Amino acid sequence: MDHRHEEWVRIERTSAFKELIRSKKAFIIPATIFFMVFYFTLPFLTAFTTVLNFSVIGAITGAYVYAFAQFIMTWVLAHLYLSQSNKWDDLVDEARRQAATSETGEEGSA
Amino acid sequence: MNREDLIAFAFFTGIIAITLVITYWAAKQNTSAGSHYVAGGEIKAWQNGLAISGDYLSAASFLGIAGAIALNGFSGFYLSIGFLVAYLVVLLLVAEPLRNLGRYTVGDVLTARFNTKTVRSTAALNTVAISMFYMIAQLIGAGALISLLLPISFSVSIIVVGILMTVYVVAGGMVATTWIQIVKAVLLIIGSIALAIAVMAQFNFNPVTLFNEVQAQEGREMVVPSPPESLTTGLDTISLNIALVLGTAGLPHILIRFLTVPDAKAARQSIIVATWIIGGFYLLTPILGYGATLLVGRDAIEAADPGGNLAAPLLAEALGGPIFLAFVSAVAFATIVAVVAGLVIAASGAFAHDFYTNVIRGGEAPEHEQFRAARYTSLGISVFAIILALLLQGANVAFLVALAFAVAASANVPVLLLLIFWRGFNTAGAVTGMLVGLISSVGLVILSPTILGDAAIFPLTSPAIVSVPLGFAGCLLGTFLGGKNSEREMEEGIQIDYDQIYVRANTGISNIEEELKEAKQETQTN
Numbered sequence: 001m002d003h004r005h006e007e008w009v010r011i012e013r014t015s016a017f018k019e020l021i022r023s024k025k026a027f028i029i030p031a032t033i034f035f036m037v038f039y040f041t042l043p044f045l046t047a048f049t050t051v052l053n054f055s056v057i058g059a060i061t062g063a064y065v066y067a068f069a070q071f072i073m074t075w076v077l078a079h080l081y082l083s084q085s086n087k088w089d090d091l092v093d094e095a096r097r098q099a100a101t102s103e104t105g106e107e108g109s110a
Numbered sequence: 111m112n113r114e115d116l117i118a119f120a121f122f123t124g125i126i127a128i129t130l131v132i133t134y135w136a137a138k139q140n141t142s143a144g145s146h147y148v149a150g151g152e153i154k155a156w157q158n159g160l161a162i163s164g165d166y167l168s169a170a171s172f173l174g175i176a177g178a179i180a181l182n183g184f185s186g187f188y189l190s191i192g193f194l195v196a197y198l199v200v201l202l203l204v205a206e207p208l209r210n211l212g213r214y215t216v217g218d219v220l221t222a223r224f225n226t227k228t229v230r231s232t233a234a235l236n237t238v239a240i241s242m243f244y245m246i247a248q249l250i251g252a253g254a255l256i257s258l259l260l261p262i263s264f265s266v267s268i269i270v271v272g273i274l275m276t277v278y279v280v281a282g283g284m285v286a287t288t289w290i291q292i293v294k295a296v297l298l299i300i301g302s303i304a305l306a307i308a309v310m311a312q313f314n315f316n317p318v319t320l321f322n323e324v325q326a327q328e329g330r331e332m333v334v335p336s337p338p339e340s341l342t343t344g345l346d347t348i349s350l351n352i353a354l355v356l357g358t359a360g361l362p363h364i365l366i367r368f369l370t371v372p373d374a375k376a377a378r379q380s381i382i383v384a385t386w387i388i389g390g391f392y393l394l395t396p397i398l399g400y401g402a403t404l405l406v407g408r409d410a411i412e413a414a415d416p417g418g419n420l421a422a423p424l425l426a427e428a429l430g431g432p433i434f435l436a437f438v439s440a441v442a443f444a445t446i447v448a449v450v451a452g453l454v455i456a457a458s459g460a461f462a463h464d465f466y467t468n469v470i471r472g473g474e475a476p477e478h479e480q481f482r483a484a485r486y487t488s489l490g491i492s493v494f495a496i497i498l499a500l501l502l503q504g505a506n507v508a509f510l511v512a513l514a515f516a517v518a519a520s521a522n523v524p525v526l527l528l529l530i531f532w533r534g535f536n537t538a539g540a541v542t543g544m545l546v547g548l549i550s551s552v553g554l555v556i557l558s559p560t561i562l563g564d565a566a567i568f569p570l571t572s573p574a575i576v577s578v579p580l581g582f583a584g585c586l587l588g589t590f591l592g593g594k595n596s597e598r599e600m601e602e603g604i605q606i607d608y609d610q611i612y613v614r615a616n617t618g619i620s621n622i623e624e625e626l627k628e629a630k631q632e633t634q635t636n
Contacts, residue, residue: 007622008610020616028202036355039195043351046188046335047344053334058318059325063184063335064396070191071389077198078385085206085378092617093629100630 010102016094023091027084031077038073042066114432115261121440122260125297126274129290129447133278136286143467143480146283146488147214147459148369153288155376159383162367164291165452166193166358166384167298167391169251169419169445170511175392176425177418179399180411183324183332186399186418190392192354194385199359201381206374207530207615208365215456216362216522217464218369223529223611224537226604227469232544234464236521237362239548240514241457242495244363245450247510249499251419252446254507258420259439265500271443272496275450279458279488284370287451294441294448295387301441305422306394308429309401317397324400332403342569349575350512356578357515360522363456374618401425417508454488454495462487509560512572516555520577521547528585530615533608535589536596542588547581 011017045052045066052062144150153161171193178186212219217233249268256267278286313319324332331337338344358364368377402411402421405428414420423442427435462483467475475483525543528535554573559566570576589596599605610622619625 004622005607005609007626008607008613010626011613011617011619011622012609017613017617024616032198032202035195035198039192039355040348040351042191043188043347046338047347048338050334050337059321059330059333060318061184061334064187064321064333067184067187067191068393070195071393074194074198074385074389078201078382081201082378082382085375089375092619095617096619096625096629097633100626100628101633 007099011095011099014095014098014102016091016098020088020091020095023084024088027081031081035073035077039070042070114435117432118260118436118439121436122443125440125444128293129274129278129286129444132289132293133282133286136282136289139285140281140283141481142477143214143463143484145285146481146484147455147463148366149284149288151370151372153370153376155371155379156383157288157292158367158371158376158380160295160387161288161291161370162364162380162384163387163391164293164295164298164448165363165367166388167295167445168248168449168511169255169442170247170508171391171395172298172302172445173255173419173422173442174417174508175395176398176402177411177415177421179396180402180406180421181408181418182336183328183400183403184334185336187396188335189350189354190395192351193358194389194392196355196358197381197385197388199356200364201378201385204359204365204526204530205368205377205381206618208526209368209371209374209377210615210618210620211530211611212365212369214366214369214463215459216365216526217460217468219365220525220529220540221468222614223535223606223608224540224604225606226537229537229540230464231469232541233525234460234469236517236544236548237460237464238457239552240360240518240522241362241453241460242498243510243514243517244361245453245457245495246499246502246505247507247514248446248450248453249495250502250505250510251507252443252450253499253503254415255419255442255446258415259423259442264503268496268499271447271450272492272499274447275454276489276492278447278451279454279492280485283484284455287448287455288370290444290451291448294444297441297444298391299387301438302391302394302398304434305401305426305429305438306397308434309397309405309425312401312405320397320400320404324403328403328408332400345575346570346572349570349572352578353512353516353519353572353574356519356523356574358518360518360526361514362460362518362522363452366456366459367452398422398425405429450495454492457491458484458488461491506560509571513552513555516551516572516574516577517548519574520551520581521545524578524581524585528582529611533612534596535585536593536599537604538591538593539585539587539589542592543581543585546584547577550580551577 054062056065211222217230220233221230252271253264253268257264402425406424411421423438426438466483467480521544551573554568557568558571560571
C-alpha cells in the first residue's frame with residue numbers, strides 16, 4: 001500500500017472533511033433523486049397517458065409547461081449546487097489545515 | 111455560379127478564414143502532449159462553458175431539433191429536455207471528481223484508481239467506439255447538409271470538413287479546438303437569436319400567438335405529445351430518455367472538456383455557463399421550428415429534405431433573403447467542424463495517450479514522443495473517419511448519435527460512478543462493467559428493429575433501458591465473482607488506496623505531502 005496512506009487517512013479523519021462529506025450527501029442525494037423523478041415523470045406521462053394534453057394559455061399545453069418547468073428546474077438546481085459547493089471549498093481548506101496541524105499532535109483533528 | 115451561391119461562398123470562406131487564423135495562433139502554443147489534449151489545463155471557466163456549448167450543440171441540435179419541431183411539433187422538442195437535464199448528472203455527480211482525478215483522457219480517470227493495462231485498454235476501446243459513432247454521424251450529416259446548401263457534392267463536402275478538422279487538431283490541438291468551439295457557440299447564439307427575433311416580429315412578440323397560430327393552421331396534434339401507442343413504444347421512449355439523460359456524463363469529448371480547466375471550481379462554473387447557453391438555445395427551438403412551420407410550410411420543408419434538417423436555413427431565407435440564408439448555413443457549417451474537432455481529440459487521446467504511451471510504452475515515452483504520437487494518431491483517425499463516412503453515405507445519422515449516447519450511458523457511466531463512490535469496487539468489476547455495457551448496447555441495437563426490421567429479436571430501438579442496468583450488473587458481478595477483493599488489490603498495489611481516491615475526488619488535493627506542508631506553514635505564520 002502507498003506509503004502516504006496515513007496522510008490521506010489523516011485528512012479523512014478531520015472534522016472538516018467529515019462535515020464536507022455529510023454536507024455533500026445531504027445536498028446531492030436528495031437533489032439527484034428529485035431531478036430524476038421530476039425528469040422521468042414527463043416521458044412516463046406522455047408515453048402512456050394523455051393527461052398533459054390540456055391547455056394552459058391558448059395553445060400552450062400542459063406538456064409544454066412541464067417541459068419548460070424542467071428548464072427552470074435545471075437552472076435552479078445548478079445554482080443551488082454552485083452556492084453549496086462554494087461552502088464546500090472552505091471546508092476543503094479547513095480540512096487541509098486541520099490535517100496539517102494534527103501531524104505534530106497539536107489540536108485540530110477530530 | 112449565381113449571386114446566391116456567391117454570397118454563400120463568401121460566408122463559408124469567412125468562417126473558414128477565422129478558424130484558420132485561430133489555428134495559426136494556437137499552433138504556436140501547441141507544443142506538448144498537455145497542450146494537444148487539454149490546452150495545458152489553462153482554459154478559463156467562461157471559455158470552457160462556451161466551448162462545452164459549442165461541443166454539445168451539434169448540427170443535430172441546431173438543424174435537427176428545429177426541423178423535428180417544424181414537422182412534428184411537441185415530440186420534436188422533447189429530446190432537447192433530456193439533453194439539458196443531463197447536465198445535472200454531469201454537474202452533481204461526475205464533473206468535479208473527474209477533474210480531480212483525471213489528466214488527459216477518461217482512461218486516466220479510471221487508472222487513477224485501477225492502475226492496470228487492461229482497465230486502460232478497455233476504457234480506450236469505449237472512448238474510440240463512442241467517438242467514432244459520433245464522428246461518422248457528424249461527417250455524414252455534414253456531407254448531406256453542405257451538399258444541400260452549396261453546389262458541391264456529398265463526397266467533396268465530407269473531404270473539405272475532414273481536411274479542416276485535421277488541420278485544426280493536428281496543428282492547433284485543444285487550444286485551437288476550444289477557440290473554434292467558442293467562436294461557433296457565439297455564432298450559433300447570434301444566429302438563433304436573430305432568427306427567433308425575426309420570427310417573433312411576425313407574431314407581435316407574443317409566443318402564445320405563435321402557438322395559437324400553429325394550432326389553428328396545422329391542428330392540435332402539433333402542440334401536444336404524440337399519442338400513446340403500445341407498451342413497446344412507451345418503453346422505447348423511456349429507454350431513449352435514459353440514454354439521453356445519462357449518456358452525456360459518459361461522452362468522452364464532453365468529459366475531457368473538464369480536464370482543460372485548472373480546478374474543480376472552474377469545472378463547475380463552466381457547467382453553469384453551459385447550462386444557460388444550451389438551455390437558452392433549446393428554449394428558442396420551438397420558435398424556430400414553429401416559425402418554419404408557418405412561414406415556410408411543412409410541405410416545402412419536407413420537399414427540401416425529408417428529415418426536416420433544412421427548416422432553419424429555409425426559415426432564414428424566407429425572413430431575410432439569400433444573405434440571411436448564407437449566414438445561417440455558415441453557422442451550421444461552423445457547428446459541424448467544431449464538434450468533429452473535439453471528437454478527433456477525444457479519440458486521439460484514447461489511441462495515443464492510452465494505447466500507445468501507457469499500454470505499449472508502459473508510460474515511459476519521453477514528452478516529445480508523446481506529442482508526436484498525439485499528432486500522428488489525430489491524423490490517422492481523421493483519415494479513417496473520412497473514409498468510413500464516404501463509404502457509409504446513406505447511414506441513418508440520428509441512429510448513430512443515439513447509439514453513441516446509449517454506449518456512453520451503458521459502458522462509461524456505471525464504471526465512473528462506482529469508481530468514485532464505491533470502496534469495494536475492483537479491477538475485474540471495472541473491466542466487466544465496461545465490456546458488458548459496450549457489448550450489450552451495441553448488440554441490442556444490432557438485434558433491434560433499426561437493423562433487422564420486422565425480424566427484430568429485441569423489440570426496442572433504444573437499448574438503454576436494458577443495457578444501462580446490465581452495465582451496472584457487470585460491475586457488481588465482476589467485483590463479486592472475479593478477481594481479488596478490493597482490500598487485497600490495494601495491499602498488492604493493483605488498485606490505488608481508496609482513501610486516497612476518496613479524498614482526492616472530494617477535495618482536489620493531489621500532492622498531499624506538499625499541500626499539508628504548505629497548509630502547516632500558513633497556519634504557523636497566521
